[in-house]
Amino acid sequence: DTGVSQNPRHKITKRGQNVTFRCDPISEHNRLYWYRQTLGQGPEFLTYFQNEAQLEKSRLLSDRFSAERPKGSFSTLEIQRTEQGDSAMYLCASSLEGVSNQPQHFGDGTRLSIL
Amino acid sequence: AQSVAQPEDQVNVAEGNPLTVKCTYSVSGNPYLFWYVQYPNRGLQFLLKYITGDNLVKGSYGFEAEFNKSQTSFHLKKPSALVSDSALYFCAVRDWDSNYQLIWGAGTKLIIKP
Numbered sequence: 433d434t435g436v437s438q439n440p441r442h443k444i445t446k447r448g449q450n451v452t453f454r455c456d457p458i459s460e461h462n463r464l465y466w467y468r469q470t471l472g473q474g475p476e477f478l479t480y481f482q483n484e485a486q487l488e489k490s491r492l493l494s495d496r497f498s499a500e501r502p503k504g505s506f507s508t509l510e511i512q513r514t515e516q517g518d519s520a521m522y523l524c525a526s527s528l529e530g531v532s533n534q535p536q537h538f539g540d541g542t543r544l545s546i547l
Numbered sequence: 548a549q550s551v552a553q554p555e556d557q558v559n560v561a562e563g564n565p566l567t568v569k570c571t572y573s574v575s576g577n578p579y580l581f582w583y584v585q586y587p588n589r590g591l592q593f594l595l596k597y598i599t600g601d602n603l604v605k606g607s608y609g610f611e612a613e614f615n616k617s618q619t620s621f622h623l624k625k626p627s628a629l630v631s632d633s634a635l636y637f638c639a640v641r642d643w644d645s646n647y648q649l650i651w652g653a654g655t656k657l658i659i660k661p
Binding site for chain 1: 581588592598637641645649
């Protein structure tokens, strides 16, 4: 068990470009979450998957954001036409639901900087 | 509405002294509570949780937390602080209205001075 892995760790891009991040959860975990975190704040929920199904998406999430988990394993988060306000740390977490309130385990995040 | 409050933005403690990081909550169902720690440029690490049972929960790195139902609190504690405990600490509660997601506090920065 190598924990939750996120790539890349850092991404710098120009405004208007598209970016894609990848998350590899802990292998037996069926739930996968995406969060956004800005400096000094708590995680802000974006979306989550139960296996390959995307079950909930934040109402605050722009339609420029899309996430997939095609085979119920790794997930990708894509941001299209990036804006300055998208600069943040993007965190992925996974958990094993259905087993007595197991905690979410987080990756180290992808820090996105928009120039 | 369900919520979590961490009333202190920052807590300063001298090394070797006991520390407390405060958390209060409001939930519509049973309070399933969690503490996480975040070091700079890292993700959040799980410390401990309260689901049911003993009000004093022991977790990683010598931390413990005390669940108090009457005061709706779940304060994080450690008997003797280390400089390496300096980090950002987040309290979270299970959200019964939203497919069991977590509601997060805003975080408390803990600074341990040598």
